[in-house]
Amino acid sequence: MKERGRLGADEALRIVAQAALALEHAHNNRIIHRDIKPSNIILDGYGNVKVMDFGLARITGERSRLTQSGTLMGTLDYMSPEQCRGEELDAQTDIYSLGVVLYEMLAGKLPFDAPNEAALINRILHDDPPELTTLEPEVSRDLAHIVTRAMSRNKDGRYATIAEFLEDIRRLESISSSSAGEAKSSPSIAVLPFVNMSADPDQEYFCDGLSEELINALTQIEDLHVIARTSAFRSRAGTSTSATSAGNWMSRRYWKAACERRATGSADSGNTSFILHIRTENVTARA
Numbered sequence: 001m002k003e004r005g006r007l008g009a010d011e012a013l014r015i016v017a018q019a020a021l022a023l024e025h026a027h028n029n030r031i032i033h034r035d036i037k038p039s040n041i042i043l044d045g046y047g048n049v050k051v052m053d054f055g056l057a058r059i060t061g062e063r064s065r066l067t068q069s070g071t072l073m074g075t076l077d078y079m080s081p082e083q084c085r086g087e088e089l090d091a092q093t094d095i096y097s098l099g100v101v102l103y104e105m106l107a108g109k110l111p112f113d114a115p116n117e118a119a120l121i122n123r124i125l126h127d128d129p130p131e132l133t134t135l136e137p138e139v140s141r142d143l144a145h146i147v148t149r150a151m152s153r154n155k156d157g158r159y160a161t162i163a164e165f166l167e168d169i170r171r172l173e174s175i176s177s178s179s180a181g182e183a184k185s186s187p188s189i190a191v192l193p194f195v196n197m198s199a200d201p202d203q204e205y206f207c208d209g210l211s212e213e214l215i216n217a218l219t220q221i222e223d224l225h226v227i228a229r230t231s232a233f234r235s236r237a238g239t240s241t242s243a244t245s246a247g248n249w250m251s252r253r254y255w256k257a258a259c260e261r262r263a264t265g266s267a268d269s270g271n272t273s274f275i276l277h278i279r280t281e282n283v284t285a286r287a
Helices: 009-028 092-107 117-126 141-150 162-183 203-218 240-250
Strands: 041-043 049-051 188-191 254-266 271-283
Touching: 009 041, 009 049, 009 092, 009 162, 092 141, 092 162, 141 162, 188 203
Parallel strands: 188 254
Antiparallel strands: 041 049, 254 271
């Protein structure tokens, strides 16, 4: 991701939302990453985001021997103030680091620059980064506020959880999608998750993968706007109600592809047949 340089707001939000979703899963399992930076946020050939290198990760609440010895672990440009001070860390340090990544994507440069490590640590601990709206007037005040809150030096002013941060990102994604829809007459589509109708819970991974493949295929169609996976997967599909719920949350008129799959067949035979049902609904969202 580091090689892509400055990104537009929509693309930056899409990438950060997926990274935040991965961190939410880690945090829910009491794992903090401690080294979030662009080189650890990988995009595959389809644009899907993967958070890599949990080599510095640890379980929340476990005392770190590295911290006790006074050794700073991580990448200084993306370290939170508490990480620079060598304090015990919680999930909020990942939120700060992801905020720095988002800042860099929008501004095209890091929030702090200094001639040496000591000077950089001093800036992280005491300075505010340059205003995003000053550097890049195209960045909305709402987006700049999200970045500022994520990068708050005071943990009390920072997002308490990655879920709160992700909720604000998704809200802006929804607003951006609505604005884009008003500016363009091209159709939009949201692919809801496939529903596992088999008795095997392991098929959930296959269902999600199938939905992602469909999203990736649809993005190749010219003049078709495909809603981001993080927004579409907010509501699980399978019924008209879930499709309507998703449409209401996105606050605009979408063509819904509500997808259901049923896996049948014998494990002994090794042959599995799949019945795929696509239901398309024209859902009008309530204002």
